[in-house]
Amino acid sequence: xxxxxxxxxxxxxxxxxxxxxxxxxxxxxxxxxxxxxxxxxxxxxxxxxxxxxxxxxxxxxxxxxxxxxxxxxxxxxxxxxxxxxxxxxxxxxxxxxxxxxxxxxxxxxxxxxxxxxxxxxxxxxxxxxxxxxxxxxxxxxxxxxxxxxxxxxxxxxxxxxxxxxxxxxxxxxxxxxxxxxxxxxxxxxxxxxxxxxxxxxxxxxxxxxxxxxxxxxxx
Amino acid sequence: xxxxxxxxxxxxxxxxxxxxxxxxxxxxxxxxxxxxxxxxxxxxxxxxxxxxxxxxxxxxxxxxxxxxxxxxxxxxxxxxxxxxxxxxxxxxxxxxxxxxxxxxxxxxxxxxxxxxxxxxxxxxxxxxxxxxxxxxxxxxxxxxxxxxxxxxxxxxxxxxxxxxxxxxxxxxxxxxxxxxxxxxxxxxxxxxxxxxxxxxxxxxxxxxxxxxxxxxxxx
DNA sequence: TAAAATGTTTAGATTTGTCTAACTTTTATT
DNA sequence: AATAAAAGTTAGACAAATCTAAACATTTTA
Ligand SMILES: [Mn+2]
Ligand SMILES: [Mn+2]
Ligand SMILES: [Mn+2]
Ligand SMILES: [Mn+2]
Numbered sequence: 456x457x458x459x460x461x462x463x464x465x466x467x468x469x470x471x472x473x474x475x476x477x478x479x480x481x482x483x484x485x486x487x488x489x490x491x492x493x494x495x496x497x498x499x500x501x502x503x504x505x506x507x508x509x510x511x512x513x514x515x516x517x518x519x520x521x522x523x524x525x526x527x528x529x530x531x532x533x534x535x536x537x538x539x540x541x542x543x544x545x546x547x548x549x550x551x552x553x554x555x556x557x558x559x560x561x562x563x564x565x566x567x568x569x570x571x572x573x574x575x576x577x578x579x580x581x582x583x584x585x586x587x588x589x590x591x592x593x594x595x596x597x598x599x600x601x602x603x604x605x606x607x608x609x610x611x612x613x614x615x616x617x618x619x620x621x622x623x624x625x626x627x628x629x630x631x632x633x634x635x636x637x638x639x640x641x642x643x644x645x646x647x648x649x650x651x652x653x654x655x656x657x658x659x660x661x662x663x664x665x666x667x668x669x670x671x672x673x674x
Numbered sequence: 675x676x677x678x679x680x681x682x683x684x685x686x687x688x689x690x691x692x693x694x695x696x697x698x699x700x701x702x703x704x705x706x707x708x709x710x711x712x713x714x715x716x717x718x719x720x721x722x723x724x725x726x727x728x729x730x731x732x733x734x735x736x737x738x739x740x741x742x743x744x745x746x747x748x749x750x751x752x753x754x755x756x757x758x759x760x761x762x763x764x765x766x767x768x769x770x771x772x773x774x775x776x777x778x779x780x781x782x783x784x785x786x787x788x789x790x791x792x793x794x795x796x797x798x799x800x801x802x803x804x805x806x807x808x809x810x811x812x813x814x815x816x817x818x819x820x821x822x823x824x825x826x827x828x829x830x831x832x833x834x835x836x837x838x839x840x841x842x843x844x845x846x847x848x849x850x851x852x853x854x855x856x857x858x859x860x861x862x863x864x865x866x867x868x869x870x871x872x873x874x875x876x877x878x879x880x881x882x883x884x885x886x887x888x889x890x891x892x893x
Numbered sequence: 894t895a896a897a898a899t900g901t902t903t904a905g906a907t908t909t910g911t912c913t914a915a916c917t918t919t920t921a922t923t
Numbered sequence: 924a925a926t927a928a929a930a931g932t933t934a935g936a937c938a939a940a941t942c943t944a945a946a947c948a949t950t951t952t953a
Contacts, residue, residue: 497940512901513949
């Protein structure tokens with residue numbers, strides 16, 4: 456199946472939205488891809504034609520098994536390139552998503568196998584996301600929940616959901632990265648903000664919006 | 675100046691044909707890019723509009739100073755990626771041109787600077803071609819001529835002009851690579867074939883076509 | 894449950910890059 | 924110089940990806 460760059464981007468976004476449960480809507484996908492609903496409808500017809508999605512007018516979009524497999528391969532390429540950029544070229548985690556967004560479209564089985572080997576076959580990317588293997592299979596993920604839902608005090612950061620430079624730079628400033636161990640000092644009901652403390656540093660407060668995008672596991 | 679992938683490929687091909695002296699013709703460029711003369715005429719109008727080429731109907735195509743600068747930046751990216759693929763991912767020289775043909779279009783100043791650093795700022799690529807620096811400047815090249823024109827007996831291979839897998843695989847089979855030292859045993863006037871010898875191995879004959887694509891320097 | 898609001902699709906355009914077929918210009922040959 | 928051949932251009936078409944504006948469908952809300 457030979458996909459265009461646009462088709463690959465759509466497939467990947469559909470996969471992402473499907474992961475976050477519920478139906479993938481025209482408008483939701485348009486928002487995710489920073490395009491217009493009309494464009495999504497057009498592309499939906501093409502992807503249906505190629506049997507990569509199930510789609511009926513007004514009924515939302517879902518990846519077929521084949522579409523899901525394609526998505527995982529694109530995600531694999533994306534995340535391996537991110538590892539390369541961070542591990543080998545010393546980019547920081549807020550810079551790599553955009554570059555990987557382009558590099559992921561260079562299609563060569565051999566290139567990706569070699570790249571993965573070169574990187575030591577990593578299983579998670581710089582944002583804590585799992586990297587599918589060459590067959591498109593995702594390994595067992597460690598149990599993780601978002602910080603706003605965690606109910607224990609001592610936690611370790613395992614991933615970030617939002618890859619925007621805005622969030623990642625905020626986390627840099629606060630000293631929060633993958634593997635950071637933190638303690639919840641207080642949860643404020645009023646706005647669901649959370650006061651946290653890292654090691655011996657002074658405690659600080661983060662908004663609900665930030666806490667929803669930090670994935671953690673109990674220590 | 676923001677160029678499309680197609681525009682970048684055209685600019686690079688024009689540069690290549692210009693290097694080989696004489697005028698760049700519509701047909702020649704179409705052949706180089708594996709497209710049709712009509713398409714070249716269309717693109718010529720666009721590139722002229724963007725002031726990257728000088729072009730008048732029926733008068734051939736030439737890069738402007740700006741076009742030349744753009745070409746050198748694309749060539750820099752292409753050759754650095756080739757180095758990466760060969761030096762870090764263990765690809766062989768006949769496999770990398772096609773991959774670099776895609777990777778070269780990922781535009782990020784920072785990426786290329788980091789990549790170059792990571793590779794130790796190489797100055798020649800796996801085919802012996804010089805790599806422009808970050809300003810698009812080409813260093814002084816060592817004097818080299820094609821094997822068919824060389825008039826001394828003992829020579830060192832410095833580059834290959836043709837990057838097709840067909841030629842490169844032939845050279846692999848014959849044990850000819852960059853830096854290989856060879857001795858001309860005989861030149862046959864009839865078909866301009868050349869008998870050569872590498873080290874203590876038995877001599878063999880190569881066609882004029884091959885010899886035209888091997889660049890050498892006298893030892 | 895009817896009206897309003899929201900979400901989705903269609904129709905028709907636009908941009909980019911390509912093509913074929915017909916035509917024009919330039920160059921080579923008699 | 925006239926003609927033939929080769930090279931180059933134009934006209935018109937098409938596919939991919941996008942858009943705006945208008946129409947249509949579904950969902951919400953009063
Ligand atoms: Mn992408
Ligand atoms: Mn990532
Ligand atoms: Mn290219
Ligand atoms: Mn090369």
